[in-house]
Amino acid sequence: MSPARPPSPPRRKPARKATAQAPAMLPPGSSYLQRILNARVYEVARETSLDAAPKLSRRLGNKVWLKREDEQDVFSFKLRGAYNKMAHLSPEQRAAGVICASAGNHAQGVALSARKLGCRAVIVMPVTTPQVKIDAVRGHGGEVVLFGESFTDAFGHAKELERDQGLTFVHPFDDPDVIAGQGTIAMELLRQHPGPIDAIFVAIGGGGLISGVAAYVKALRPEIKVIGVQTTDSDAMLRSVKAGKRVTLNDVGLFADGTAVKLVGEETFRITRELVDDFIVVDTDAVCAAIKDVFEDTRSILEPSGAMSVAAAKQYVARTGAKGQSLVAITCGANMNFDRLRFVAERAEVGEQREALFAVTIPEARGSFKRFCELLGPRSVTEFNYRIADDKVAHIFVGVAISKPDEAAKLARTFTKAGFQTLDLTNDDLAKEHIRHMVGGRSDLARNERLYRFVFPERPGALMRFLSSMHPDWNISLFHYRNQGADYGRILVGIQVPKGDAGALRDFLDGLNYPYEDESHNPVYRLFLG
Numbered sequence: 001m002s003p004a005r006p007p008s009p010p011r012r013k014p015a016r017k018a019t020a021q022a023p024a025m026l027p028p029g030s031s032y033l034q035r036i037l038n039a040r041v042y043e044v045a046r047e048t049s050l051d052a053a054p055k056l057s058r059r060l061g062n063k064v065w066l067k068r069e070d071e072q073d074v075f076s077f078k079l080r081g082a083y084n085k086m087a088h089l090s091p092e093q094r095a096a097g098v099i100c101a102s103a104g105n106h107a108q109g110v111a112l113s114a115r116k117l118g119c120r121a122v123i124v125m126p127v128t129t130p131q132v133k134i135d136a137v138r139g140h141g142g143e144v145v146l147f148g149e150s151f152t153d154a155f156g157h158a159k160e161l162e163r164d165q166g167l168t169f170v171h172p173f174d175d176p177d178v179i180a181g182q183g184t185i186a187m188e189l190l191r192q193h194p195g196p197i198d199a200i201f202v203a204i205g206g207g208g209l210i211s212g213v214a215a216y217v218k219a220l221r222p223e224i225k226v227i228g229v230q231t232t233d234s235d236a237m238l239r240s241v242k243a244g245k246r247v248t249l250n251d252v253g254l255f256a257d258g259t260a261v262k263l264v265g266e267e268t269f270r271i272t273r274e275l276v277d278d279f280i281v282v283d284t285d286a287v288c289a290a291i292k293d294v295f296e297d298t299r300s301i302l303e304p305s306g307a308m309s310v311a312a313a314k315q316y317v318a319r320t321g322a323k324g325q326s327l328v329a330i331t332c333g334a335n336m337n338f339d340r341l342r343f344v345a346e347r348a349e350v351g352e353q354r355e356a357l358f359a360v361t362i363p364e365a366r367g368s369f370k371r372f373c374e375l376l377g378p379r380s381v382t383e384f385n386y387r388i389a390d391d392k393v394a395h396i397f398v399g400v401a402i403s404k405p406d407e408a409a410k411l412a413r414t415f416t417k418a419g420f421q422t423l424d425l426t427n428d429d430l431a432k433e434h435i436r437h438m439v440g441g442r443s444d445l446a447r448n449e450r451l452y453r454f455v456f457p458e459r460p461g462a463l464m465r466f467l468s469s470m471h472p473d474w475n476i477s478l479f480h481y482r483n484q485g486a487d488y489g490r491i492l493v494g495i496q497v498p499k500g501d502a503g504a505l506r507d508f509l510d511g512l513n514y515p516y517e518d519e520s521h522n523p524v525y526r527l528f529l530g
Contacts, residue, residue, distance in 0.1 A: 032215035032271075035180035036187055040087040041080040044116050045072060048185075050192040050328070053297040056310070060317045063326045066294065067189050070306055070334035074108035074136065076258075077185060077332045078172070081208055082109035084181030085170050086117055094119040099167040101125075101158035103151055103205075103257045104133030105305075105333050106172035111142030122167060124158040126150055128254050130337040150252055151206070152262040173208030174265025183212030189328060190221060198325040199225040199316065201280070201309035203332055204237045205259035207268025213330070214275035225277040229312040231256050231287070237264045237272055238279045255284050258305030258333055280312040285351030287311050292348040294331060301341070306333035311351075347432065349401070355382050356400050356408035357431055361421040364394045369476050370467045375418055376400060381481070385439035387529075388446055388477040388494075397431075397439045399482075439480075442529060446477045449494045450505070451525050455515040456489055469512055470495075471504055478529065492519070494529075 048071045053064040069077035086098060097120030100110045107123040114121035123142040125134060128149050137144055147157040151172075162169045171178060189200070200217065202210040214226045230238050233253030240247045246269050252260040264272075282290075287304045290311035294302050302310075309329035316322065349355035362368040369386075383399030402408055408426050415422040425431035456466065470476075478494030497505050509516060519525055 031219075032176070032180060032183060032212070033219045035176060036183035036212065036216050039080070039084045039177075039180045039184050041084050041181050041184050043087065044083045044113060045080045045184075047188050048072065050189060051298065053294070055297050056293050056314075060314060060327075061323050062317055063324075064310075064313060065193065065326065065328045066298070066310070067185060067328055067330045068298075068300075069185060069330060069332045070300060070302055074105065074112055074140075075334040076105035076108065076306075077182060077209060077330070078102075078105040078109035079112060080109075080184055081173075081175075081178035081181035081212070082106060082170060083113040083116070085175055085177040086110070086113045086119075088177050089168060093168045097121065097165070097167050098170050099124065099158050099162050099165070100170040100172060101151060101154040102172050103154075103260060104129050104137070104335055105258055106170075107137045107142060107144075108133065108140060108335075110170050111137045111140035115141045120167075122158075122161060122165070124154045124161065126154045126257075128257065130257065130335065130340075132337050133335050136335065150254075150260055150262055152248075171265070173206030173211075174267050175208075176267065178208050179212045179215070179268065179271070181212070182209045183216045185209070185330060186213040186216035189330075190217070193326070193328070196326055197221070197224045197328055198322070199227050199313075200328045200330065201227050201229055201312045201316070202330050203256075203259055203305050203308040204228045204230050204264075204272070205234075205261045205305070207237055207264045207272050209330070209332060210237075210276060211265075211268045211271040215271060218275045226275065227312065227316065228272065228276050228279045229308045230279065230281055231259065231308065232281055232283045234260050235281055236261055237269070238281065240264055240269055241273050241276075241279070244273075253284075256287060256304035256308060258303060258335075259308065280315055282308055282311040282315060283351075285347050286315065287351070288344045288347040289349075289351030290314065291344050292352065300334060301336050302331055303333045303336040306331050349382065353405040353408075354402060355426075356402050356411060357383075357425040357428070357436070358396075358398050358400070358412065358415065359423040359425055359431070360396045360398060360415055362394050362396060364388065364390060364392055366472060366475055368394065369396075369479075371418075372396070372415075372420060373467055375414055375420075380483070382483045383436065384479055384481040384491075385436065386476070386479040387440040388443050388475075391445055397425075397436055399436075440478065440529060443477065446494060446496070446529075448496050448498065449477050449520075450497055451478070451492070451494050451519045451522070451529070452509070453517045453519050454491050454493065454512075456491070456512075466491075466512065466514075469508060471497075471501065471508065473498070474501070 048068045051066045057064045072079050099122040101124045111121050121142045123137050124145045126148050127146045148154045202213050204210050210228050236249050249262045290307035313327050313329045362372050380401040385397040412422045412424045475496040477496050481491040
C-alpha cells in the first residue's frame with residue numbers, strides 16, 4: 001500500500017496565462033504549442049492508441065483510458081523527443097555524431113533516430129540499466145558506454161565525452177525540442193478523446209514528458225488536471241516543487257529505473273512548477289499491482305515506470321472517492337526484464353491488497369497445525385513456511401488470499417481470539433523481501449525426521465486433506481509451500497515418525513494418491529536442514 005501522500009504544492013497560476021508567456025529557453029515570439037504542432041516525430045514514431053481499460057474501470061467505478069506509448073517501436077515514448085531534437089540539428093552536427101545519457105528508453109530513441117538519420121550515436125548508460133535495454137540499444141546501432149549507478153552519473157561522463165569527441169548532446173528531458181516531441185502525445189490524446197477528461201496521470205523522471213503534456217493540455221484544455229507521478233524513492237521533482245528550487249537526491253530507487261533521476265531539468269522544473277496541478281507518490285507494491293492491472297486488460301506487460309500512471313490513477317480514486325470520471329493514464333514504457341516478472345507477481349498481490357501475510361505463534365503440540373488451518377476456512381493459502389525450533393511454541397509464516405483490504409485485520413483478530421499470537425506482516429518490507437525466503441534451517445528438535453516432497457492439485461481443500469490424513473501421533477517439523485499459479489502445487493514436509501510406524505507411514509503416503517519423493521537422504525537437505 002502506498003504511504004501517505006506528501007503535502008501538495010500550492011495550486012499554480014491559470015494555465016492559459018502561464019503558457020502565453022515565452023518559456024525561458026525559447027526565443028521570443030515562440031511557444032511550446034507551436035513547437036508541438038510542428039514537431040517532426042511522425043517520420044519515425046507512430047500515433048499510439050488510446051485504449052479503454054474495462055476491467056480496471058469497473059473496479060474503480062470510473063472510466064479509465066490508457067494512452068499506449070508502450071506500442072512504439074522502441075516500446076517507449078522517448079523516441080518522439082529524441083527524433084524531434086535530432087531532426088532539428090544542422091547537417092554538420094549530425095555528421096559529427098550525437099551522444100546521450102540514459103537509463104535505457106531515451107537511449108533506444110536516440111539510437112533508432114540516429115540510424116534513421118544516418119549518424120553516429122554514442123550512448124552512456126548506468127551500469128544498473130536492465131540488460132534488455134542495453135541489448136536493444138546495440139541492436140539499433142548505438143555505441144554503448146556503461147558508467148555510474150544512476151542517470152546523473154552517466155550524464156556527467158557523457159558531457160566529458162561530448163567535449164572530447166566533438167559530439168552533440170541530446171538531452172533526455174531538459175531541451176525544448178525534446179519537450180515538444182513528448183508533447184505530441186497530448187496532441188494525439190485530446191484529438192482521440194474530444195469528450196470530457198477529468199485528469200491525466202503522467203510519470204515523472206526528469207520531467208520532459210509531463211512538461212510537454214502539461215504545456216499542450218493547459219494551452220487548449222486548462223480544465224483538465226495534469227497529475228505528476230513519482231515513486232517514494234525517486235521523487236526529485238516533487239521535492240523541488242515543494243522547496244521552490246531544484247533539489248538533488250543523494251540516492252534514487254532503481255526498481256522504476258526509467259524515472260530514477262537525482263536532479264530534474266531546469267526547464268522541466270519551471271514548466272512543471274507552473275502548470276502541473278498535483279502530484280501522487282506510489283510505492284513498489286502499487287506499481288507491481290498496476291502492471292498486473294494493465295496485463296489483465298491488455299495482455300501487455302509494462303515496465304515499472306510505464307505503470308506508475310496507472311498506480312496513481314488508482315490511488316487518486318481511493319483518495320478522492322471519484323466516481324464516473326474520465327481518467328487517462330499514459331503507459332509510457334514496456335522495456336521489462338523477463339527475470340523481474342517473478343518479483344512483480346509476488347508483490348502485486350500485496351500491492352493490490354489481495355494477499356495478507358502473518359507471523360503466527362502456535363503451541364508446539366500435535367494437532368495445533370491442523371487447528372490453525374481450520375481457522376483459515378475456505379480461504380486460499382498462498383504461502384506456508386514453518387520449521388520446528390522450540391519445544392513449546394511454533395512460529396508460522398503464512399500468506400492468505402484476501403478480497404478486501406480490511407480482511408487482513410479481521411483475520412489477525414480471528415487468530416488472536418483463538419489463542420494464537422499474531423503479527424500482521426502485510427506492510428512489512430523485511431518480511432516480504434527477505435524473511436519469507438529464510439524460514440527454516442537446522443533444528444536439534446527434528447529427531448526422527450523424514451523429508452518428503454509432494455505434488456498435489458491446486459484446488460480448495462487439498463491442504464486440509466493432507467493434514468487430515470496424517471496419523472495423530474506424528475508431528476510436522478517442517479512445512480514449505482508457495483502458490484506459484486500453476487495447476488499443481490508443491491510442498492516440502494518434514495514429518496517426525498516413530499521408528500515403529502514405518503508401515504503406517506507407507507499406508508499414509510500411498511493413500512494420499514499424490515506424487516511424492518523421499519528426500520530424507522538428499523545431500524542438500526543434509527547440508528542445510530538435517
